[in-house]
Amino acid sequence: MLNKINQKLNQLNRASQNVNNTSRNVQNMQRNIGSIGNRNNNNRNNRNNQAAAQPEADPSWKCACGMVNTSKFCGECGGKPIMCADCNIIVETKFCPECGTAVGQND
Numbered sequence: 001m002l003n004k005i006n007q008k009l010n011q012l013n014r015a016s017q018n019v020n021n022t023s024r025n026v027q028n029m030q031r032n033i034g035s036i037g038n039r040n041n042n043n044r045n046n047r048n049n050q051a052a053a054q055p056e057a058d059p060s061w062k063c064a065c066g067m068v069n070t071s072k073f074c075g076e077c078g079g080k081p082i083m084c085a086d087c088n089i090i091v092e093t094k095f096c097p098e099c100g101t102a103v104g105q106n107d
C-alpha cells in the first residue's frame with residue numbers, strides 16, 4: 001500500500017519536473033529569439049549609419065577655375081559651388097545629373 005503511494009508521488013514529482021523543464025525551455029527559446037532579433041536590428045542600424053555618413057565623408061567640389069575645394073567657397077578664386085536650384089546639390093558638370101537642368105554660366 002505504502003509502496004503504491006510512493007510510486008504515485010514519484011510519478012507526480014517527475015511530471016511537475018517536466019513542466020518546470022518545459023517552461024524553462026520556453027524561456028530560453030524566447031531569450032534566443034530576442035537576441036537574434038537584436039542582432040539583426042544592430043546590423044541594420046550599422047548599415048544605415050554607414051550609408052547616411054557616406055555623402056558627408058566627401059564634401060569636395062570642383063570649382064569652375066579647376067580648384068577642388070572642401071570649403072563653402074573656392075580657396076583659389078573665392079567662387080561658390082554651382083548648385084542645381086531644383087535638386088539643391090552641387091553640380092560640377094554643365095547639366096544637373098539629377099534632373100538635367102543646365103546650370104552655371106551661359107557660354
Ligand SMILES: [Zn+2]
Pocket residue numbers: 063064065066067074075076077078079
Ligand atoms: Zn575657383
Ligand SMILES: [Zn+2]
Pocket residue numbers: 084085086087088096097098099100101
Ligand atoms: Zn537638378
